[in-house]
Amino acid sequence: MADFFQAIDQFPVTLKHWLMTQLGGVLPEWAEPLVSAALSITPILAVFPLMFALTTVIERKGLGRIQNRIGPNRVGIPLTNIRLAGFGQFIADGIKSLIKEDVVPRAADKVVHFLAPIALLIPVLLTYSVLPFGRNMVPLDLPQTGLLFFFAVGASTELSVFMAGWSSRNKYSLLGAMRAIAQMVSYEIPLILSALTVVMMAGTLSLSGIVERQMWHVAMPGIPGDQDGLLARWFLFTPWGLVGFFLFLTAAAAEANRTPFDLPEAESEIIAGYFTEYSGFKFAIFFLAEYLGLFAMCGLGITLFLGGWLPPVNFAPFTWIPSWCWFLGKLSALIVLFIWLRGTLPRLRTDQLMGFAWKFLLPMTLINLVVAALWHLLANSIPLVARWPLCFAMLAVPYWLLGRGFEAKFTKREYRFAN
Amino acid sequence: MTLPFAIIAGLTVGSAIAAMSLRNLVHCALSLVLTFAGLAGLYLQLNAEFVGFTQILVYVGAVAILIVFAILLTRSTEPKDEPATVTPWIGIAVAVGAFLTMALAVLASPVGKRVAAPAPEVSVKTLGQKLMTDYVLPLEVMALLLTAAMLGAVIIAMKDKEGQR
Amino acid sequence: MLGTGILKGMVETAKNFAGSYHDPERLTTVEYPEQRIASKENARQFPFLVHDTEDPMKGLRCVACQICEKECPPQCIYIVKSKDKRADYKGQMQFYPATFDIDLSVCMSCQICVEVCPFESIKMDTEFELSNTDRFGGLLVNKHQLAKSNEHYRKIHPTEAAASDAVLAAETAKAQAKAKADAEAKAAKAAAAAGPVGAVASAPAPKPSSPAAATAAAPAA
Numbered sequence: 001m002a003d004f005f006q007a008i009d010q011f012p013v014t015l016k017h018w019l020m021t022q023l024g025g026v027l028p029e030w031a032e033p034l035v036s037a038a039l040s041i042t043p044i045l046a047v048f049p050l051m052f053a054l055t056t057v058i059e060r061k062g063l064g065r066i067q068n069r070i071g072p073n074r075v076g077i078p079l080t081n082i083r084l085a086g087f088g089q090f091i092a093d094g095i096k097s098l099i100k101e102d103v104v105p106r107a108a109d110k111v112v113h114f115l116a117p118i119a120l121l122i123p124v125l126l127t128y129s130v131l132p133f134g135r136n137m138v139p140l141d142l143p144q145t146g147l148l149f150f151f152a153v154g155a156s157t158e159l160s161v162f163m164a165g166w167s168s169r170n171k172y173s174l175l176g177a178m179r180a181i182a183q184m185v186s187y188e189i190p191l192i193l194s195a196l197t198v199v200m201m202a203g204t205l206s207l208s209g210i211v212e213r214q215m216w217h218v219a220m221p222g223i224p225g226d227q228d229g230l231l232a233r234w235f236l237f238t239p240w241g242l243v244g245f246f247l248f249l250t251a252a253a254a255e256a257n258r259t260p261f262d263l264p265e266a267e268s269e270i271i272a273g274y275f276t277e278y279s280g281f282k283f284a285i286f287f288l289a290e291y292l293g294l295f296a297m298c299g300l301g302i303t304l305f306l307g308g309w310l311p312p313v314n315f316a317p318f319t320w321i322p323s324w325c326w327f328l329g330k331l332s333a334l335i336v337l338f339i340w341l342r343g344t345l346p347r348l349r350t351d352q353l354m355g356f357a358w359k360f361l362l363p364m365t366l367i368n369l370v371v372a373a374l375w376h377l378l379a380n381s382i383p384l385v386a387r388w389p390l391c392f393a394m395l396a397v398p399y400w401l402l403g404r405g406f407e408a409k410f411t412k413r414e415y416r417f418a419n
Numbered sequence: 420m421t422l423p424f425a426i427i428a429g430l431t432v433g434s435a436i437a438a439m440s441l442r443n444l445v446h447c448a449l450s451l452v453l454t455f456a457g458l459a460g461l462y463l464q465l466n467a468e469f470v471g472f473t474q475i476l477v478y479v480g481a482v483a484i485l486i487v488f489a490i491l492l493t494r495s496t497e498p499k500d501e502p503a504t505v506t507p508w509i510g511i512a513v514a515v516g517a518f519l520t521m522a523l524a525v526l527a528s529p530v531g532k533r534v535a536a537p538a539p540e541v542s543v544k545t546l547g548q549k550l551m552t553d554y555v556l557p558l559e560v561m562a563l564l565l566t567a568a569m570l571g572a573v574i575i576a577m578k579d580k581e582g583q584r
Numbered sequence: 585m586l587g588t589g590i591l592k593g594m595v596e597t598a599k600n601f602a603g604s605y606h607d608p609e610r611l612t613t614v615e616y617p618e619q620r621i622a623s624k625e626n627a628r629q630f631p632f633l634v635h636d637t638e639d640p641m642k643g644l645r646c647v648a649c650q651i652c653e654k655e656c657p658p659q660c661i662y663i664v665k666s667k668d669k670r671a672d673y674k675g676q677m678q679f680y681p682a683t684f685d686i687d688l689s690v691c692m693s694c695q696i697c698v699e700v701c702p703f704e705s706i707k708m709d710t711e712f713e714l715s716n717t718d719r720f721g722g723l724l725v726n727k728h729q730l731a732k733s734n735e736h737y738r739k740i741h742p743t744e745a746a747a748s749d750a751v752l753a754a755e756t757a758k759a760q761a762k763a764k765a766d767a768e769a770k771a772a773k774a775a776a777a778a779g780p781v782g783a784v785a786s787a788p789a790p791k792p793s794s795p796a797a798a799t800a801a802a803p804a805a
Binding site: 112142144145148149151152153155156158159162163166178181185188205 | 445446449452456468469472473475476479480481483484487488491542543
Binding site for chain 3: 360
């Protein structure tokens with residue numbers, strides 16, 4: 001029984017291994033690493049864009065329901081009455097964007113304008129190469145620098161945004177790009193600092209290493225390993241992990257330009273921000289890159305705080321579910337959360353955005369870093385029951401104090417004539 | 420000289436030349452970013468993963484943005500048709516002279532004749548420990564310098580705001 | 585505390601989300617081609633020409649006076665007057681439109697043509713599915729397509745149609761009363777000329793002049 005589930009769990013790995021042994025005799029030696037890489041990349045390129053396509057439909061349907069509308073439910077199989085509940089929409093959208101005219105403004109900087117979507121999509125896709133999608137499933141395991149690779153590659157998307165905004169020669173594009181860059185630079189700091197807390201506690205930059213640290217039987221620094229533990233040891237279940245996760249999620253939403261941080265592409269103010277002057281498939285690439293960036297951020301959050309591909313509890317029916325299903329399930333849950341947030345929250349103002357990053361998120365991440373260190377140092381002297389509330393209080397009090405500044409300060413407005 | 424090295428080196432040098440010679444300042448900045456990325460590639464070639472990715476994070480992610488913002492906020496990005504005011508020959512001569520001197524010095528030094536020592540296993544942990552023990556003074560001095568620079572920037576920005584009122 | 589507002593909002597949207605499934609009353613969407621809302625009585629889209637007889641072309645009330653053509657703000661009406669005349673509902677001889685075209689792509693549904701028409705002959709239709717695959721000829725609507733019966737008008741705008749019918753009935757009655765008066769005057773004249781005896785018998789039989797009878801007769805005429 002366990003062997004069977006083990007086999008399902010490792011199916012993608014064994015499939016790739018089998019394919020490589022089959023091809024081993026045929027391929028020349030120099031081509032083998034290339035083919036191996038291609039075999040690792042293919043599932044990423046298949047699964048995540050498909051997930052993006054489905055997310056666009058689910059998002060529109062979900063937002064519709066939140067606003068008491070039905071949402072898209074028409075597009076199905078052409079020439080029949082089968083509607084697939086609207087899930088043919090993404091295919092129609094894809095075909096539409098493929099056959100649409102590609103309009104480039106006359107004043108645009110043609111080369112930079114052409115390169116910008118490519119320079120945006122490639123780094124976003126590269127970030128997927130270090131994420132562990134399941135047990136033994138990480139396309140590029142960088143034991144020394146995994147997380148650094150993710151952030152380094154992710155940081156270069158800012159420049160692509162600038163390229164798109166500047167080369168369009170459109171004031172809305174440039175404004176959008178400026179907003180996007182200012183926002184991404186500001187929120188990158190809390191993002192990296194909250195991830196750094198995990199690195200500090202796990203003692204490794206390797207993402208698969210971080211997942212392994214959240215297993216039951218691996219000893220954490222200062223905490224002995226527990227072979228028979230039933231509960232998972234996700235970092236989410238520690239006070240610094242809990243706070244860190246929400247800080248990370250907030251910063252990730254800003255990095256991915258999601259509501260409430262969607263100023264760079266605020267339709268009501270600057271049309272579509274930095275990709276206003278893009279049409280057809282280039283526009284689709286921007287859209288794709290944005291969602292893939294969000295998924296990558298969610299994937300990183302899962303890896304850092306939600307135990308990656310680990311099930312929450314360590315007994316039978318949960319451990320039977322394949323590891324990659326756990327990963328994709330957690331990813332879907334986070335995507336649903338982001339859709340829900342988008343349906344709920346209004347957009348921030350620029351000064352609120354900057355104030356929130358520098359006056360709230362940054363101090364909180366720094367405090368979180370200190371509390372995490374404290375949690376680690378107190379591991380042997382204070383029992384868990386006392387340590388948890390103590391550390392949590394050390395985070396909750398600054399949260400309350402810092403948060404007071406952001407409370408809406410509304411007083412009842414007195415009108416001279418209308419009352 | 421391997422093929423990847425040749426490609427990366429060619430890219431780095433080519434984009435560096437483009438960064439100097441292009442007339443549009445934003446194009447220059449973008450070429451410079453390519454140079455930074457090429458340098459990161461060279462670090463990766465030398466198995467210095469950490470330095471390579473830090474190069475990308477710091478230079479491509481932050482310094483390039485700083486340059487671009489500086490260009491956009493200070494002057495027009497429209498290329499001017501006026502010819503370069505300084506003839507490039509003096510600069511080229513100085514650059515070639517400097518390069519030849521350095522190359523000769525490197526070739527003459529005993530470094531090249533030494534048998535290459537096995538590359539030490541430098542982990543991030545070792546780097547961190549070195550920074551926090553042996554090189555803590557330079558690190559702190561740098562931190563102080565950056566803080567001073569930031570304070571200066573804040574003061575300049577604040578004064579501007581008061582002047583407007 | 586910071587964040588409580590967000591949580592409150594999320595609860596609210598979650599309520600909406602779940603509510604839209606178990607309580608279809610919340611959904612305001614009408615799934616259009618299959619479901620339709622009954623058209624409002626005051627709805628107006630595009631003009632049509634009212635006719636009274638079975639044959640639309642013979643019974644058009646329009647007399648090609650071209651007032652609507654001149655008043656139309658975007659100048660989307662094009663009328664050519666006929667050479668001959670024919671009797672209208674009152675039996676009066678009138679011109680009729682040889683051509684009556686309205687450019688659908690230009691019309692702005694302002695209803696001014698209806699306001700200015702003295703003959704109750706042009707009215708607004710509620711039909712809104714007017715799209716066409718031919719963007720030149722298809723959008724130029726001729727008098728055959730414009731002609732719609734008074735019954736149709738009564739169906740889409742009952743109140744207005746009743747008022748319009750009353751106006752026409754009054755006109756008819758007035759015309760008939762005038763005809764009768766004329767006839768009586770003529771008969772009296774003739775009688776006076778011929779002598780008092782036997783004059784009344786030779787006068788034509790008076791037509792029914794009550795308004796109710798006239799209203800019933802008007803659309804059939």
